[in-house]
Amino acid sequence: MTVSPLARPFPEIAAVAGVRIGTACAGYKAWTRADTTLVAFDAGTTVAGVTTRSLCPSPEVEWCRANLPGGAARGLVVNSGNSNAFTGAGGAAASRAQVEQAAALLGCGAHEVFAASTGVIGVPLPQDKALAGVAAANAALGEASLLDLTNAIGTTDTFPKAAVAHAVVQGRRITIAGVVKGSGMIAPDMATMLGFVFTDAAIAAPLLQQMLRSICDETFNAITVDSDTSTSDTVLAFATGAARNEVLDAPDAPGADAFHAALRAVCRDLAHLVVRDGEGATKFIEVRVAGAADDRAAKVVALSIANSPLVKTAIAGGDANWGRVVMAVGKAGEVADRDRLSIAFGGVQVAAHGAVVPGYDEAPVATHLAGSEIEIDVDLGLGDGRATVWTCDLTHGYISINADYRS
């Protein structure tokens, strides 16, 4: 597996106060790499989360959904190499046993331990390995860094992905650090994507949940690699409160704005990194739609463009085939008027008012498309609705990775 040409270096991240990490090899596959992660949080840590909208979720997802309303977290267990999805009662029991063992080791209630698994669907999590793995990770608590954690939760990822931001809240410098895994089966409403955000800020769970939900809509739910949505997608945010700011408990609390901006920056960076590790990706594509009837319609049109295999293969080939963009607008099902539609690549107007612009010169567009950071602007000319989504091109690499992934 070669590293994505769109990769970014792992950022410098100091440990987040109140968070201890341990990793171990449970051997979910025939490998010696760490595949089991246990994270321990100080007492008082709050939690928020967003999970896949899949109607066939894993038991881990169901467990998170059931316990997020409690708002309290002391532990997180992550398995890599086995998603434990669609594994019936046996898979659910194994996951439950692993969570209960983690709770016993951490000295907390099971409802304070969150869980996520990623990997092949349909193979029950082997309970003996899961229990041994979490015990070994517990024995190593405090020894692993965020980079170690990122490597331990990865599957087909070609590089470790993390982001960090700081904010000053009530005079105290707080840290927000996030990691993410995922490079395929990426689509709105979560993907085979696990994202974990850790902060030392003190923030009440309901406010954290409210912020995370709205931020997800414009970050993790605004990316797509292949339009497929996994059964296991989960984004969890943990706030230890170790920075000892006064607990943020309302959107207008002093410092809440700064925290929100930093959280949004981390989530947006993480979402972009997932696209940058899109399976087979060679180009990072930002699709901006303006002039739609409303923001919702703009996002539907933007995703229709971003999910179109013909648009994505054209970009892969460096082909300024804006006709395929017209096609994708036309099929989106939202109001469109061919004769008001304008399209630009890399800021160069290509089509306006239903036809190619007079004297269109393809040269600057071709130069833009030869690069690896692509911008597509579409103006529907109808209203004020706008949206931005991100995707990558569709290449031979995607086929190679997915035509024989399981073997």
Next chain:
Amino acid sequence: MTVSPLARPFPEIAAVAGVRIGTACAGYKAWTRADTTLVAFDAGTTVAGVTTRSLCPSPEVEWCRANLPGGAARGLVVNSGNSNAFTGAGGAAASRAQVEQAAALLGCGAHEVFAASTGVIGVPLPQDKALAGVAAANAALGEASLLDLTNAIGTTDTFPKAAVAHAVVQGRRITIAGVVKGSGMIAPDMATMLGFVFTDAAIAAPLLQQMLRSICDETFNAITVDSDTSTSDTVLAFATGAARNEVLDAPDAPGADAFHAALRAVCRDLAHLVVRDGEGATKFIEVRVAGAADDRAAKVVALSIANSPLVKTAIAGGDANWGRVVMAVGKAGEVADRDRLSIAFGGVQVAAHGAVVPGYDEAPVATHLAGSEIEIDVDLGLGDGRATVWTCDLTHGYISINADYRS
């Protein structure tokens, strides 16, 4: 361009009485092949049609939509190599001029001449070439066969696609012959697909329209290659009445059932042929969904499976990755219960009631997936709704064809 491994031989088709075909080279690209087709119909020919739901259609599509309610046809003009879509007022004027010239040559009203163009989007149809092409095709009327027509309307097609069926209507043997072009940008609600059906039966236009609309829903609108929908898709059916049966004018008219069955068979065969020429296809996939809340829900789930890049790449790799089928069911958005879901490949039960079947043996499934005719059955276990759709696998060939199509 190598011929699709899923190709079928061109069938034996006698000419359809009342239909005369001429082809010519207008030179829409730098080639010498026929790219312009004129079809002349005897007086009294009725017509029905279904066009793309794209909101950015070509002027040819708009012309057909406007004139189909008239129900009368004397001519059909088809251009290949230039779709004339998104070409503004200039493209619309060129198409109109070509239609009017065809009407003058055929001695009929312009509203009795139908039009379709296929090829690159966004390049205005060159009016001088279009007029010269249709004049040359008119001079050759009667010289071309259905095979010639099929070759003249093709673009990235790797083999000519046609189907024929007969029915006995009121003691008279009638013929229904259809041709189709299209191998990419194929999705429900039409694709870059042009389908033309010719029959010598006598049938009133409203009844023909009613039959074609409902048949399209279970044939042309039940196939998908890449989920993309073109701006130009058109299926037209022309009935010359030369067989001199009493005009069919109601669903319960004598012989209407037999005609409907034959029309349905032709449309289904044509739809399957489009999938068999899917860009890069190496496997023909039938997806059957049963046990849904209703037929509509079943079709949504079936298309979610058939459009999933991860399912399609797994099939390409011969990988019995039924977990990806679970994923596609889960993301479809229709009611699903993980613990009632059953999945079979090639008639072999793989998963039932939310988990892999006890003692699952992958060998017979692997054998089935090594073939080129794949069957996927999904039972949602909820109700009586069912649907069948057809697609192909997603391979390196698709990427190669589409990453540099325009050049």
